Amino acid sequence: MAFSGAVVLADLDDYITPSQACVKPVENTGTNSANNTQIRLDDTGGYYEVGHDGVEQKLEKASITLNDCLACSGCITSAESVLVTMQSQHELYKVLEANGMAQAENRPQDHRTIIISISPQSRASIASKYHLTPLQTHKRLLHFFTKLGCHHTFDTSFSRDFSLLESAKEFVRRYRKHDSQKGGVLPMLASACPGWICYAEKTHDYILPHIDSTKSPQQVMGSLVKDYFGGHLGVTPDKIYHVAVMPCYDKKLEASRQDFYNDVYSTRDVDCVITTGEVEKMFSEQGVRITECPESEIPSLFTKAVTSPLDGSAILTGTEGSSSGGYLSYIFRYAAWELFGVPLTLEDIELGQNGVQLRPGRNTDFKEIILNVPDRGPVLKFAASYGFRNIQNLVRKYKTPAGGRVRQRNGGAGAQSEYHFVEVMACPSGCINGGGQLKPDDVAGQEGGPASRGFLAKAEEAYRSVAASGGVQFPEANPAIRTLYEEWLGGEDTPKAKEMLHTKYHAVEKNLSSGLTVKW
Template sequence: MSSAILSADDLNDFISPGVACIKPVETLPKTDDSNPYEVTTEDKVQAQNPVPASISLTDCLACSGCVTSAEAVLVSLQSHNEVLNTLDNHPSVDVTDLVDYSRDIAPDAKVFVASVSPQVRASIAATFGLSERRAGRLIEQFLSGSQGLRLGGNKHSAFNYVFDTNRMREACLVLGADEVAHSLSGKSQTKPVITSACPGWVCYVEKTHPHVLPHLSALKSPQALSGTLIKSVLSKRLGIHPSQIWHLALMPCFDKKLEASREEFTDRWWRESNPSDTDSTPIRDVDCVITSREFLSLASARDINLASLIPLTDKPLSHAQRQPFPDPAISQFLLNHNKKDPGQRPEAATSGGYLHHILMSQQSLYPGSSIKTTRGRNNDVTEYSLVSAEGKPLLKCARYYGFRNIQNLVRKLNPTRASRMPGAANRRLAGRGEGNDYAYVEVMACPGGCTNGGGQIKLEDVAGVIPKTRGEMVGENIDKTSPQSQKEWAARVDEAYFSAESEDSEEGEVSEHGVDFDMNGYTGMKDYEDKPNGNGRMNDDGSGGREAINGIDTSSVRNLLQHWSDIVDIPLSTLCYTTYRKVESDVGKSKKEVSKMGDSARIAAIAGASGGGW
């Protein structure tokens, strides 16, 4: 699901074609073109080797057995070409004019915003031999700097803002810990709570295992939450329609394109309808998603050598090059470049640190408690137990990466059934129901986690981008297809991802405001430092104060979220949470059952809308 091309090797860790899959049959060539009435001898009959059937992402998306045909169109609409077409057809707005003078903007003008995931920065960092922070600056220079996108195109448009999704991921971690705590209290959600930030996993559950849906976290992913915040706040503060804000997300995974297409992630779900607003088309919170590899294609299409921008990454963009964000409090939170991210520590793994933060949050409630780790059958399965100072087990969590392991988890989540065998009435069958022993499970579709996403830059791509990486020749004397080379490359990307935690703050790396302040209860974080006192608390000046868990100032995050809610006058329950649903397959149904319109009209209708859904 997360792979661009599904090969026979990939099928071990991604969704294998099921019985209903018709694509392998359709792609087999017809080799018997002989005349049935012609008499021939055996020596004239030549064995013909049929071309192996291949299954591409387009094939899978065109089949309603796993992924609907409409999704193929929705994904195809999101590419680096779409980014270039949008920039070429719409001038970028000078936000300073809107903030300072409240000027009206042209109907075709847009505010361009990009949000970048840390896994994309890690992929770029490994490719160019940079630190994760400098890779982020490289991306920002290309998207917003004077030597990047604005050099070309019909309108010389570029991005007004480039945000780090880590900031909203902090909000996801805090809210995720609250969700688990609520579940443990017995007041809501069925145990265990399971991560829903991976769209490949969500798509798999919605279509094949609806009994797992009650377990999925209702929390939006960092991509979706960033999109909602950006569109809602900018439209409110600048007085413009959400359609005039164009949001690009740089993600490690193709499935994130499907997530952006869900109708739940449009302004229809959070914006009050205006009777005078004749535009009834829902506006996506994230207009386009491109992967790390597509980012390279974006630069190549504009004939920009990314390596030439590396000298500019010694320092961040200057304040003069950055346009002011119209809300100081949110600006301070989103553009705090000094802050180290706790989700990029080795113990937090490569997918955002959801499980790690929840364990830290629970451990802070039990002084003297410890965490015990048990590795599963492979590196992508790990169980964690929180144990009290007296040795009493308090809760159990787990991490499952890769579809091979996910299938085992799904089996464990099946309801317990009593055995019919004599003398075994109370025995569980084949591990059924064992998954309910967990309080929380972090699930990601890709083996190795998000740094190994299907859209990440591959080893074979590197030689065409830069001849040397960290002084080593790449792509010349290396067997790029060997498992060992691939493994070493994945380790290099992981190393770059975790380098963010070890990098020191650099001079001049502050938000555009450069001052600490308090706004509607929100405390600025310019001087934020982790100073735990051993009880899950943090002292700002050594005298006591705000609560910090896992390096996150949870009070500031909560105040920021409330400030956001107050700005747009929408409850957090609407802004931060979503829903999931069972999806019925079209396989085996007649055309009349599937749609009265027919496939072509149905796909065209969905593709014509900005919003979508699985």
């Protein structure tokens, strides 16, 4: 099982646990350790043990399993591992089988409505590997899940419009309060990556006030499905089984958070998360070839699409910015207009014009974008920080001093920082490179092997092709979102909007015992 970069031993300098290096205890087999052996490294990066007689034996790559990681408590707890194992395609199969039995035995009260929500990153990963377009992929997945017995298939690009809008409004509120020295913790850090959230809660609780309170698209869709859509269907939340198809295993942990659990109906907003790789396994298990699968027409419900002027069919629309959701790009443009009256286009953001300055970072997973206003200089400074090497450098900037108080900037609230907003993602290259994404068939070790830059580039290209073919539909221009704000939430800044679209974060008590003391 491959999680995000937080728990995958693929690049040892990409994650540093809070108290110690990641150590896997080695069983003592009782063999004689006095043998004169050496280790040789070949040109391909392979390691060989050279015995005293000159015989070489290739060594297997070190691997860290989920059980190994439990020793240091730095990544995932045993309780969380149980929650993760309870979410897979096999759990979906059980619900489908239970529905079949309920129907056969005439027990309609035991029947559950099954809803699938597909992330655009998962869709792009499947499209790139099987040489399909994202539109073809979405239509074929719709047919596949419907054939299985699922009732509705949605697109989390739709719920991401809520996440983008709410994040942008929260940033503007924080900026204005901070600027007037009346509060407003800056920088605001993106909240859509559960691997990053888990890491912050367990190792850097002082950073939690900086994290955007907006729910991720997965969890916004969970609220939308269980609360709004369930009400329109006339069923209670526990009678809906909601499955999210996501690019990383950490999304399983996110769905399992207590904050997203309904105590009244004993159900979660997202009942099960299956990764892109697990969907690929389902193709094999069901004897389906996605390249030959029929296509179903896309319904407009909870799908980010527009109508084709040619034939009236639905065309997927994209989101600006990175394949991790485009938070930096959208919030930057939104803030530039709301705070300084500067209208920016996508070209301004991408080309660095009209006062926009682009700065490459110290590596490909870090970059800066700055807005300069005449007579005022730089007024907005945003950054994208992907991978735990960059995250480590980021969080050190906000470390609480020994005195216990966060450093102030210009007398205002919040930690001293050169940035106003940071798009933070745990995986190098972002969500398109999530641990649950598809891998090329020829990678070493097959399952779980690292994807090449070329393979990732193809997935990135597939993701961006949606915006190229269907255009970019800004969240505020989505009429369905405006309608839902009124019909579902009673307005944009109501208590229900806060309940359905925002969440809280919790510092996790640290286990200071060393992993080396654990008995195996």
